[in-house]
Amino acid sequence: MLSLPALQQEVYQEFLRIFQYWETHTVDPRGGFYGRIDADNQPDSKADKAIVLNARILWAFSLAYRVTRKPDYRTLADRAYQFIKTYFWDKKNGGVYWSVKADGSPSVTKKQLYGQGFALYGLSEYYRATKMPQVLDDAKQLFQTLVEKAYDPKQGGFIEAFNEDWSQTEDYILSKGEERKSMNTHLHLIEPFTNLYRVWPDPELKKHVRSMLENDFMGHIINPESYHMRLFFTEDWQVKSTEISYGHDVEASWLLYETAEVLNEKGLLSKVKELSLKMATATLEGLNPDGALTYEFDPASGHKNEDRSWWVLSEQMVGYFNAYQLSGKQHFLEKSQQSWAFIKEHLIDYNDGEWFEKTDAHHQPSRKADKVNAWKCPYHNSRACYEIWHRMQVKK
Template sequence: MLQEVQQEFRRIFQYWETHDVDPRGGFYGRVDAQNRPDPAADKSIVLNARILWSFSNAYRVTKNPAYRTLADRAFAYIQQYFMDAKHGGVYWSVQADGTPRVTTKQLYGQGFALYGLSEYYRATKQVEALTAAQQLFRTLVERAYDPKNGGFIEAFHQDWSNTDEYILSKGELRKSMNTHLHLIEPFTNLYRIWPDASVQKHVRSMLEHDFMQHIIDPTTYHMRLFFTEDWQVRSSEVSYGHDIEASWLLYETAEVLNDKALLAKTKELSLKMATVTLEGLNPDGALTYEYNPETGHRNEDRSWWVLSEQLVGYYNAYQLSGKQHFLEKARKSWEFIKTYLLDTKNGEWYEKTDAAHHPSLKADKINAWKCPYHNSRACYEIMHRIQPK
């Protein structure tokens, strides 16, 4: 598996180098299934920040100068077009020419901007990136942290006044699992490069308070998805992909915090979370996308990002437990990816297949949500875990 994953890691970046560089600056906001760019497509912070993280991570690992060049390009574009110099934070999206499009401050997008900036500094030691990451962190804590109930509010207007214009939720649903998962991820990465007491405080609070006390159900070990401001649960759906993703990301957070008692507690939790996802694992080795226990509805799509996360999550569970069946499930995840998700003709991965393994032949290869982050990170994690340095 190692050699195949190493090869795929290179293949992913070769695709993005070839097909997504916008000669006008930055990267195209959309490329279709036939690798045709849409020069008029809006550009999202999620896509651009994930590109920044991915190429920064690739450069840090390989020292390939081509990856550094594209990480530099992503950083420069975000700095010039996404940063809100007046109010702080980043825009959700800009038009193809860089003019702001959606200026609301979605915490999900802020988190990925922080993830990209912190990884770029980790890879390059560019002081401007560290300064930008520190400033963004302080803005999020000042503007979006809920000091009464803990956690972070989902979104704000451009000037950080209250809004109900959420991307991931709406109305009374002021907090979400997804946003908090993708905040603890960059906060943890920031703590790696800047071990500041305030960062440590918020990372620990998100792990011990937000996730362990509110987001993770203490009876099922699935994560709850949506909440009111005071953490009242307003959802019943199960997201198997997010469960398995969180199982390894939260353990990574505990590792970075380097607290033995917390690490032991998180290890136990991580294994329970990985174990409960097995109820959604199909005989073909792929996790069901989502399940609603109230209605019985199951979304049986086999998603590229879910397969990426289960590859890492089951391998992590194998490392933590020594149980061979987790290793076999990681290997079977990779076999599914190879067999059904890799587009050997046009490159990159299909977005998904259905339960009968028919791939999404018409779905974009690149858009606001189809980015190099999940699959390149999965390859990196497996490489790093099999051959740690």
């Protein structure tokens, strides 16, 4: 294993290298950032631009600026913010569009809660970095819109998607049919709500953060027997899926503990610490001898997705390091380091920059996969590098 100082130095250098790629290759001279860049770093000037990608870019460059105070990062965070406010922000109905065309005109105008969550994550981090009052106002407005339009006061949690005007829809992207609530959307709502609470300790916001943690995750989403998360639900929380997503399980194991830390309630923190360790431990069944988690497994059908994914490796590096910090158990530190070793050997593209999206079970990278698209972004990998670096900074 690397010494911890050596690990800290390596992840920080990779943190900077990731942003060098995004500075160099992704800025669209017409405004904002390209919606797609192929495996050869060639931009697709006609590709739609997704709120998930643009909000994650805003979050990432805001984080980078907050950590380094490098002016170039502030410039790119400003660029992302201005593009979102100009083209994604629905001034009539509230919230943000799912995607816009390459020229910024609306493309998919539905209100997908997953995308709203990332817009809020980006805004809250941008405010942490800049302290601009208008940005906090934007974040508050978006939060209040989500509560007003999408919160389910009867059953708790948030409905998955709506039409442009927030009327009911059956058209879902991340879930389908009667599956009106999902683990993934709730995970990426509690994440920005928590980040917003850091800078705006509003009582209603706290109520929703606490409710998502205790009622939605601990009451419905996390299986109390297996400590895996259930993925899809009806409006009244009937489970409609059997798959296990190891990457989301390990990601939630540290994100939910982070939420409990920010809420700073002793009893809740103790409860979530125990839960976090059980969730991290439960993922070990999906850990392969090469140090990478299996992407997904369905015990009902036996189907297993053996891809080694860039985002899963990122999250397991943090999740296992968090479990090491909470438990003191050396094997978690070793598994975090094994994650980093896999990333260095198989996922980082040392020739053309950024990371490959995935490898197969034999470690062959997806060399034809996009470097940038609606889902391939600087969020999971830069955050993982930051988290490991920061956790060791705090310990000093």
